[in-house]
Amino acid sequence: MKLSDLEKALSPAVIAAREEDREILGVYAGDLLSRAMSHVREGDLWITIMNNRNVLAVAGLADAAAVLLAEGVTLLPDALEAARDNGIAVYSTDKTVYEVCSLLAGYGV
Amino acid sequence: MDEFSLYVLDIVNNSTRAGARNIRIFLREEGDDLYFTVEDDGCGMSEEQLARLRDPFFTTRKTRKVGLGVPFLVMLAEMTGGWVKIASKQAAGEGEDHGTKLEAKFGLHHVDFLPLGDLCGTVTTLIQGAPDTDFLYLHTRGEKQVRLDTKELRQVLGDLSLAEPEVLAWIRENLAEQYEQMNQV
Numbered sequence: 001m002k003l004s005d006l007e008k009a010l011s012p013a014v015i016a017a018r019e020e021d022r023e024i025l026g027v028y029a030g031d032l033l034s035r036a037m038s039h040v041r042e043g044d045l046w047i048t049i050m051n052n053r054n055v056l057a058v059a060g061l062a063d064a065a066a067v068l069l070a071e072g073v074t075l076l077p078d079a080l081e082a083a084r085d086n087g088i089a090v091y092s093t094d095k096t097v098y099e100v101c102s103l104l105a106g107y108g109v
Numbered sequence: 110m111d112e113f114s115l116y117v118l119d120i121v122n123n124s125t126r127a128g129a130r131n132i133r134i135f136l137r138e139e140g141d142d143l144y145f146t147v148e149d150d151g152c153g154m155s156e157e158q159l160a161r162l163r164d165p166f167f168t169t170r171k172t173r174k175v176g177l178g179v180p181f182l183v184m185l186a187e188m189t190g191g192w193v194k195i196a197s198k199q200a201a202g203e204g205e206d207h208g209t210k211l212e213a214k215f216g217l218h219h220v221d222f223l224p225l226g227d228l229c230g231t232v233t234t235l236i237q238g239a240p241d242t243d244f245l246y247l248h249t250r251g252e253k254q255v256r257l258d259t260k261e262l263r264q265v266l267g268d269l270s271l272a273e274p275e276v277l278a279w280i281r282e283n284l285a286e287q288y289e290q291m292n293q294v
Contacts, residue, residue: 032111034177053164053166054165054184057165058165058177
């Protein structure tokens with residue numbers, strides 16, 4: 001699944017876009033950033049409800065394909081700046097983490 | 110980092126990396142608040158480094174683009190209704206004072222705070238990693254306290270290194286005993 005397919009499947013709000021239509025290689029869901037740091041892999045879609053600047057640093061470190069904020073969460077202003085500066089795709093959806101995972105599983109992700 | 114002790118380990122390791130000879134670690138529980146203070150006589154930071162310390166996209170380590178120890182600590186503090194203050198001084202000339210002082214407050218009983226974790230193991234690990242550095246560790250809860258001063262230990266040990274397995278085992282056990290007494294109701 002590519003980011004453009006994710007956008008079609010979920011219709012999330014695009015908080016920060018990236019030019020490249022990147023392939024989603026896997027998914028990680030979780031909110032404890034130190035744990036995400038060792039578990040988010042390159043090309044992963046990371047689903048979380050955390051919305052601060054540290055999230056973008058962790059996503060950037062792992063070279064995640066995108067961050068998907070669940071439960072209607074949006075980025076704090078300085079986090080949005082970090083997403084734009086570092087070219088990290090960020091989406092937001094009203095769905096819960098569980099709902100997103102179920103839906104993506106249906107697409108064979 | 111699902112235990113507070115891991116944050117202590119991470120922050121104090123910064124003092125060790127800054128070449129500190131003396132590190133003082135204070136944990137003070139006051140009602141619903143936990144105060145965590147680390148004072149070192151390491152090389153200190155420039156104003157520019159200090160200003161960027163909270164930025165997760167900055168680090169003094171060359172291997173990684175981002176350093177997350179302090180940003181994670183700030184996040185935990187702010188999530189639990191607390192704060193982090195950091196002051197630092199680089200030596201202006203030979204023999205001048207230098208070092209860093211970090212003070213943080215956490216909501217000890219806040220729903221997002223973490224278990225304190227294995228503080229005995231953390232202190233032992235810190236000493237093992239820097240056996241020539243002097244550590245003062247003081248954790249107070251009301252009238253009760255857990256205290257370890259490696260300067261005092263060295264007076265008893267003479268030439269024996271703090272890195273000796275027997276010494277480290279003793280330190281760990283001694284701290285565990287002190288914590289057992291502290292935790293008695």
